[in-house]
Amino acid sequence: MREPTYFILAALREEPRHGYAIIKRVAELSGERVALATGTLYQALDRLGREGLVEVVRDEVVNGRARRHYALTPDGEDALLAEAARMAEAARVVLRARPA
């Protein structure tokens, strides 16, 4: 799992969101470091949907504009937590080590 995917799942763990809201929340969560392009986002959402980590929970129209809401599935939450644990451990291996 790469960073864009990780933060997409992290944003959806807080609450279901539509695409544009995910982009904004990912920017916040990452300290403005990860600026998701729409190409990255929608392709990732398709893929995560096929993998069962994310699902569409609602389609609505607000002010003539469509909004599709996505939510994290239980498998998605498991994958996200596993990835967070993996990264924490990988970081620890380097940060605790004394340099040569």
Added chain:
Amino acid sequence: MREPTYFILAALREEPRHGYAIIKRVAELSGERVALATGTLYQALDRLGREGLVEVVRDEVVNGRARRHYALTPDGEDALLAEAARMAEAARVVLRARPA
């Protein structure tokens, strides 16, 4: 930076190593999770050499077998530490959060 690259740099930070020794050390550092294939390793070493994160420090022949030793450059150490900090922060964002 992806996980194989990260652990290659982490292995070289401890001491200069030749390719095969990197593969073994990466397995240890990652808790046997990352099993580097040679294709991943040597292509990554080429790339990291071009980027100035790693350099060849010695070629030797042991028992009729060539060994090429690689070392982390100062830029390589900077990149590794930055990546470790990035991962620690990304993990923290998820692990400290209360699920929805």
Added chain:
DNA sequence: TTACATATGTAAGTAGTTTACCTATGGTGG
């Protein structure tokens, strides 16, 4: 009326993997 925020998407290209293949020596088990 121009520009930016909101909102969703597709297509083509790129990067870094993975998978599969190849050579070669030395030691161990059957």
Added chain:
DNA sequence: CCACCATAGGTAAACTACTTACATATGTAA
């Protein structure tokens, strides 16, 4: 003796996820 594994180094093709560029449309502020 032969098979297999550890050691040691490498290439080529395929795959995946990402980036970049393009396309469309409405609402609001300057």
